[in-house]
Amino acid sequence: MGGRRILMAAAIATAAAPALADEADELAKKLSNPVADLITVPFQFNADFDEGPNKDGQSYLLKIEPVLPIKLNDDWNVVSRTIIPIVDFNQVFSNNIFGLSNIQQDFYLSPSKVGPDGFVWGIGPSITFPSATDARVGSNLWGGGPTGVALVQQGDTPSGPW
Numbered sequence: 001m002g003g004r005r006i007l008m009a010a011a012i013a014t015a016a017a018p019a020l021a022d023e024a025d026e027l028a029k030k031l032s033n034p035v036a037d038l039i040t041v042p043f044q045f046n047a048d049f050d051e052g053p054n055k056d057g058q059s060y061l062l063k064i065e066p067v068l069p070i071k072l073n074d075d076w077n078v079v080s081r082t083i084i085p086i087v088d089f090n091q092v093f094s095n096n097i098f099g100l101s102n103i104q105q106d107f108y109l110s111p112s113k114v115g116p117d118g119f120v121w122g123i124g125p126s127i128t129f130p131s132a133t134d135a136r137v138g139s140n141l142w143g144g145g146p147t148g149v150a151l152v153q154q155g156d157t158p159s160g161p162w
Helices: 002-032
Strands: 043-051 057-064 067-071 076-090 097-100 103-111 119-129 143-154 157-159
Touching: 103 143
Parallel strands: none
Antiparallel strands: 043 057, 057 076, 067 076, 076 097, 076 103, 103 119, 119 143, 143 157
16 A cells, blocks of 8 residues: 555656646746746855956955836836945955945836847836945936847747846
C-alpha cells in the first residue's frame, strides 16, 4: 500500500511539472519585460575601485528602481519607473560622501499585450529631480526629455536594451 502512495504522489508531481514550468517561463518573461504588468523593485549595485586623485578611493552606487504598472484599459498601460541612486564615495574627494544623487522618474505608455512577433515597446517623458544631498554627486538642476524602451521576446530568451 505504501508503494502505491509514492507512485501516486510521483504521478501527480509529474503531471503538475509542465504547468509549473509554463508559469515559471511566463514569470521570467514578465521579469525581463520593463513594461510588463508586474510590480517589481530591482536593485542595481556598482562598485568602482582605484578612484580619486591618488587612485586609493572607492565609489559605490546603489540604484533602487521600483516599477509600477498602471492599467489604463484593456489595451494600454502606463508604467512608472523611478531610479533612486544612493552613493558612497570613500577617499575620492577630500572628505567621504554618502547620500542621495538626483532622482529620475520615467513614465512609459505601452500596449498591455506583447505583439505577435514578441515586440514590446514604451515611450514617454523622463524627469530628473534635483535631489542630490551634495553638489559633487548631482546637479541642483531639473531635467527632462523623452524616454523609450524596446524589447523583443522570442521563445524562452528575451533580449533588449534593459
